[in-house]
Every structure is written in structure tokens, then in C-alpha cells.
Amino acid sequence: TAGITQAPTSQILAAGRSMTLRCTQDMRHNAMYWYRQDLGLGLRLIHYSNTAGTTGKGEVPDGYSVSRANTDDFPLTLASAVPSQTSVYFCASSALSGANVLTFGAGSRLTVL
Amino acid sequence: GQNIDQPTEMTATEGAIVQINCTYQTSGFNGLFWYQQHAGEAPTFLSYNVLDGLEEKGRFSSFLSRSKGYSYLLLKELQMKDSASYLCAVRDSNYQLIWGAGTKLIIKP
Numbered sequence: 001t002a003g004i005t006q007a008p009t010s011q012i013l014a015a016g017r018s019m020t021l022r023c024t025q026d027m028r029h030n031a032m033y034w035y036r037q038d039l040g041l042g043l044r045l046i047h048y049s050n051t052a053g054t055t056g057k058g059e060v061p062d063g064y065s066v067s068r069a070n071t072d073d074f075p076l077t078l079a080s081a082v083p084s085q086t087s088v089y090f091c092a093s094s095a096l097s098g099a100n101v102l103t104f105g106a107g108s109r110l111t112v113l
Numbered sequence: 114g115q116n117i118d119q120p121t122e123m124t125a126t127e128g129a130i131v132q133i134n135c136t137y138q139t140s141g142f143n144g145l146f147w148y149q150q151h152a153g154e155a156p157t158f159l160s161y162n163v164l165d166g167l168e169e170k171g172r173f174s175s176f177l178s179r180s181k182g183y184s185y186l187l188l189k190e191l192q193m194k195d196s197a198s199y200l201c202a203v204r205d206s207n208y209q210l211i212w213g214a215g216t217k218l219i220i221k222p
Contacts, residue, residue, distance in 0.1 A: 042212030104155035
């Protein structure tokens with residue numbers, strides 16, 4: 001089934017450790033996004049990429065980095081995790097055409113202790 | 114600043130109709146989206162409005178008034194599977210999506 005695959009599904013991480021959340025899409029979408037979702041808040045954009053080889057900062061980029069080496073993959077790295085990064089992380093992609101509807105992955109639940 | 118307001122929680126009865134409102138204040142407007150999110154799952158696309166008026170899609174309809182900064186999602190013939198959170202999002206002048214916190218809809222038998 002075409003879509004977006006995220007890994008891991010959930011992870012508990014000690015503060016100060018690094019972590020990479022993986023995201024792969026097979027829809028050949030140009031654009032990819034990383035959001036975090038916290039209780040009582042709307043989805044907040046961390047980083048995005050409109051095409052392979054380019055990335056941009058979203059609303060809450062501090063403490064996160066991304067890369068876009070090819071069309072399909074868009075990993076999110078936390079270099080030194082802090083408890084405030086405890087959240088559910090969603091990767092999404094879109095075709096950057098028409099209504100530019102986002103397709104989301106199933107999410108990665110990260111707990112930083 | 115930019116903000117999207119929608120009720121935190123609503124309750125409705127199976128078989129009934131419910132209207133979920135969304136008001137927005139954004140720098141520019143390039144479309145409004147509604148997504149459905151079941152607990153523990155990913156958001157999925159429901160509807161898109163860019164012009165004023167009503168868009169109907171089966172049991173779900175979405176309305177937009179750009180002059181009032183207002184939209185609603187109308188769900189008819191409610192089913193238990195409609196229990197979910199409904200997210201309103203507006204694309205601003207920079208083509209960035211601004212998201213509301215979501216409305217949790219509880220359906221009772």
C-alpha cells in the first residue's frame with residue numbers, strides 16, 4: 001500500500017542522547033514535512049523540504065535537524081534530546097500541486113526522560 | 114499573531130447532525146482544510162475550501178466564509194466511527210499551514 005512509513009513507532013530516550021526518526025514515502029511527492037503534536041496544541045511544523053536537496057525551518061526548529069538526500073527519505077535527528085521534546089512526531093508529504101493535501105505517517109511517540 | 118480557534122470537545126448522539134466551527138485570523142488566506150484524526154492515529158484529509166460556500170462530500174460538508182474568517186464542518190447521520198478529533202487548518206500567504214488544536218467529537222449511542 002502506497003504511503004508513508006515512520007520508524008520507530010515509539011521510543012523512550014534518556015536526556016542528552018541522540019535519536020533519528022525515520023520517514024520514507026513511496027508516492028514520489030516533492031514535499032515532505034515533520035510536525036510535532038502536543039496535547040492542547042495544534043500541529044507545529046519543525047522542518048520541511050520542498051524538493052530533494054533542500055530543507056527549510058518551520059515554526060519550532062530548535063534542537064532538530066533534517067536532511068533530504070533523495071525524494072523518498074526525510075529523517076529527523078535530535079542531537080541531544082531534552083524532556084521538552086517528548087511528543088508525537090508526524091512525518092507528512094504532499095505533491096505541491098492542486099490543493100497540496102498532506103498525507104501523514106502513523107506517527108512516532110517519543111518520550112525523553 | 115495567527116490563530117485558529119475551534120471548540121475543544123463536543124458530544125453528539127448517533128444518527129444526529131453535528132456542526133464543528135472554526136474561526137481563523139491569519140496573514141493572508143490560501144485555503145482551509147479539515148482533517149480527521151482517530152485516537153492514536155494519523156490525521157487524514159477530509160475537505161478543502163478555497164472559495165466561499167459549501168462543499169459536500171457524502172455525509173460530510175464543509176462551509177467557508179472568507180469575509181468572516183469562519184468555517185464549519187457538518188457531519189450528518191453520525192456513526193460511532195465518527196468519534197475522532199477534527200482538525201481545522203488554514204494556509205496563509207506564505208503557503209504555510211496554521212493548525213487549530215482540534216475538536217474532540219464524542220458520539221454517544
